[in-house]
Amino acid sequence: MKGKQDRRGFFIKILRTISALFAGGLFFGAYAKQVKSEPSPIRPPGALNESDFIKTCIKCGQCLEACPYSSIKLAKPFTGIAIGTPYLVVREIPCYMCEDIPCVKPCPSGALDKKMKEIGKAKMGLAVLIDHENCIAYQGLRCEVCYRACPFIGKAITIEFIPNKRTGRHALFIPVVHSNSCTGCGMCEHACILDEAAIKVLPIEIAKGKLGKHYRFGWKDES
């Protein structure tokens, strides 16, 4: 009789454990899905792509401690950014693109890739002049502050002249970002004179379109 009781208790215990694991697994599964679907913030230079980054980063904060400008923050819980991972809010403090890239050096997990040797090759994001309605250059005023702030002035941001239809005799001095040179450092967004920046650094996957493979531009060199 005692043996039967023991066996019953044993099975109940096992069932209880399985149920707890099942409930836990469900909770974690939902949470994992949530974490993976969160939009990518601006990551420090050399960061792996977002889906690899969030599973490789050990969340130790050593990149943040190495940053001389305190540009890097660690995500606090419940902020919509993968908890404990490093990110930048470039409107507040952009990446000043140190030549020796001190933030990548201490990374122990490889989430910031040490193959990143040249800061100019960083792809933290892509600046986009997103609000044409409020950008004063589009009103015909001279500004070009983002252009002047750009560390790759004339390459990552150029000024294009467009006829000013309102006056009929002037040009609009429009800043244009070129994705092959832009590192996403955010100095343009940081410098924008509006109350809310008209030029913003966006994660590359959000900023970039993709041309269908079947397009051929006859005037471009195909190589």
Added chain:
Amino acid sequence: MSRSFIYRHRFTIARRTTQIAIMALFYAGSHFGLKILTGNLSSSKILGLLPMADPVAVIQIFAATGSIAPDILIGAAIAVGFYLVVGGRSFCGWVCPVNIITDFARWLRNRLGLPDPYSISRMVRIWFFFAIIVLSALFGITIFEYVSPISMLHRGIIYGIGAGWIVLVALFLFDLFVIKDGWCGHLCPVGAFWSFVGRFSLIKIKLKGKYDPDKLKNAIKICPEPEVLSPSSFKNGRMISGNCINCGRCVQLSDKLGFSFKKSKNSEGGNL
């Protein structure tokens, strides 16, 4: 019996000092440029040279990505080596800041005489530990690192906690009202990992003389892992269970009980 308060709490005082000092050094490393300890308990550098890494986080990264960077692998190996000497779950008792919260809950629970009606197996943490490895591999994400109150707390202390305090209050209330020693004693997978290491570690509790249940009654009452003070946990007077957190509560309780910290099986010296 009329020893001083400090003597009767010497290990508790030493533990709190270490726990607080470690977090203070991390904080100073981050904020004042004092580079004795940089990083946090997930991964750190001592004096800018010696890397350490949380093996549980490293295992999850391996499960999620299928590869592992040499720095954190070495760091985890050094951490395991270190705790093989000082006792696996010494991490829990002497380093982990969550221990301060759960010990406070335990103290308050005893003071208020709260009942402990629910019991769950202390084996849950072992299952939980293996579950997070499987789930990390399954979902391709370091699953526990995203919910770990341990990381939330040590990161929070160093870099600002944000809304993470809610989780820690919940943990405190859980330990206080729901299950006694609920987190550290039953659920925490990090503790489970260190208990594997603790089985083989050098510095352990030793019991001099015969095991006498009547004499040890009070020690068992204050032990956060009471099972480690059962007769089966001792072999020739030496603790063989890995679950002991080396907190020294039983040692400081009374000199007459015959508990002490000893290193290795045969050595008589090494009294801590």
